[in-house]
Amino acid sequence: MKPEDAKSIVKSTLDGGIVDDLVYKEDGNSFIHLSEIPFYRKQMRILSGKNPLVDPVNVEDYIALGGYKALVRALQKSPEEIIGEIKTSGLRGRGGAGFPTGRKWEITRAQKGKVKYMLCNADEGDPGAYMDRSLLEGNPHSVIEGMIIGAYAIGAGEGWVYVRNEYPLAVKHVTIAIEQARKLGLLGENILGSGFNFDIKIARGAGAFVCGEETALIASVEGKRGIPRQRPPFPAAYGLFAKPTNINNVETLANVPIIIEKGADWFAHIGTEKSKGTKIFSLVGKVRNTGLVEVPMGMTVGEVVFDIGGALDGKRMKAVQIGGPSGGCIPRELFHLPVDYESLTGAGVIMGSGGMIVMDENTCMVDIAKYFTNFLQEESCGKCSICREGTQRMYEILTGVTEGRGTEEGLTLLEELGGIIKDASMCGLGQTAPNPVISTLRYFRDEYTAHIKEKRCPAGVCKTFIQYMIDLEKCTGCELCRKNCPQEAVEGERKKPHSIMQDKCIKCGICYDVCEFDAVVKITGGKNAKNSN
């Protein structure tokens, strides 16, 4: 759409028509309504659907859409009733572990002592994930409302939103939303005349992945080094400043007003037996449509990937990596699995905060495992020996495999080490860190073996195992590769077949990308690599 189009849009709106040329098209079909577009058709946007409708810095917008009605309703009930409703709804934490939210509130409420705290976890440290960010930036009042209701339920008088400083717009919008809520008497003393007092502050995080872990987050809010501590005691009993503390994820909290407003039964209707409601995923990778997608729990991985994401032409999808850096990869054969906490855990991956990366044949699974393990060895807080040293050693072994030094014993060691890191680490980071390795070993062991035994990278990714060569029959001598090669590794005269001097080649792949005649081929283990960019 361009500024010039405005005229025709206004005109046809007044005439009650549509501008055919500007309507969204896909595969030759036009779609007039948003809900008909394949990307949106299967989504259920109960959380994210409001983002386009509200101006995030304007509380009136939120109220006009029924915002804070749930708070009013909640304050007329007893905290126990609210907890009961959340329990009936079956809401589980969206921060990763999937702990039942009502149960968590109940435990915190039951703690002795007058001072309790409510924390909102908006750390969102997974690279490539931005579900929480979109809610905080696009509809901050929904999270604040959820927090106030939660605080009322557990009996907290003070709360913090822990948000990473790399999200300046989220920080800004939440700050504005808190001020607006205060002005309207939705935060502060005697909220809406109910006698309940609660206020929210913002704590900004410096961006360490591990600070999303609840005990590390608490340490960070207290101004200490953000590292986990051994539980028990759990934060519900001994949390921020040694007081009972409840921590919930942004998306969890945004669900709360919806449940109170529409009823626990309505919510419990969506999803599977044990996983209720919707979940927002960040769908990226080798699919046609990428972005945030919100789907009911229990939808199959395949539906998300094929129906919402859409296959790219001519490429075969191979796997989906689910659950952020410490999630795992599930192969195409398991795309029929429903997206819910138990099914994913059973397949050796995790829901995590909801990252989904689609991969095709151009992705080397060993390389992927190495990539995530590298992230984790850098982000481990380093407190536990097994997580710190273990992730480093897994990375070392994986690097060996991708560089031609892999052995079968190495794989056995990887498996053994992975199992113990999971079992013996202090916090969720270590307990999930081996997932990328273990899941790829489980489903794509043949790729590991190809690297080790055949000295071949089937996807044509690992540089040690590939060679670029020029097909003399296809080469037209256009000189494009020779001009583009940064190493001057290509030789040949104009209009005559070129060739690559292997000793100079650094395998950057530029010749491969620039050749317009498919004359540059990638060889691995004596075979043509599947890869066809």
Add this chain to the structure above:
Amino acid sequence: MPKIAIDGIDFDAPEGWTILDTARFLGLEIPTLCYDEGLSAWGGCRLCLVEIGTGEQSELVTSCTYPVEEGLIVRTATKRVIDARKMVLELLIAQCPASKVLQDMAAKIGLDRVRFKPKREDCVYCGLCVRMCEEQMMAKAIGFVNRGNKLKITTPFDITSEECRRCGACMYICPTCTLRCEGPEAENVLCGRCYNELQPTCLDVYEDYACWMGLKGNCGTCVKEETEKKKED
């Protein structure tokens, strides 16, 4: 007093005790590295792991941090525990083979192979020195810096700290500074279970300093003290 069962022994453990306290009281041996009675429990080395609960619900926990609770069932030496402990120790020895404390522990728990390339570092990040400095010396002169594979222990901004009184408590408690094992450099980094007969190296140079750093007066600390002493004289 919570009733617990530890390795089959029923015991009324005093409120506030940890599993480790109880085990030690009963004479059950659990290896520890980052734990010291005089300091707060840290839970980082993971050597003191024990298994609690039974069946599907059982899990590994660090005994130095886990408080006794009514009905707790503890097993201190199951296969799962031993396998995990051995792996932890294997990783730590590969990181820091010169630690006699680690080598002796390896001999004791029967670790007989190290499959990782030795890093030969000087620190296993047990954090004892940091807690010693903060909790007993009240100095807070050293701390952890960075995380993950870049973790280290140092003074703020890597410069000599005003807070540091050079009391040496950090070195006293360190499992790798003291008693360095300079035993045979076998391909296998396990030392061969010798008794460490090394002399503190600084003792040759300055009579007053039983330092094991192997730096023979070159590390600076004692030299500085020495010059200050001379000045005073």
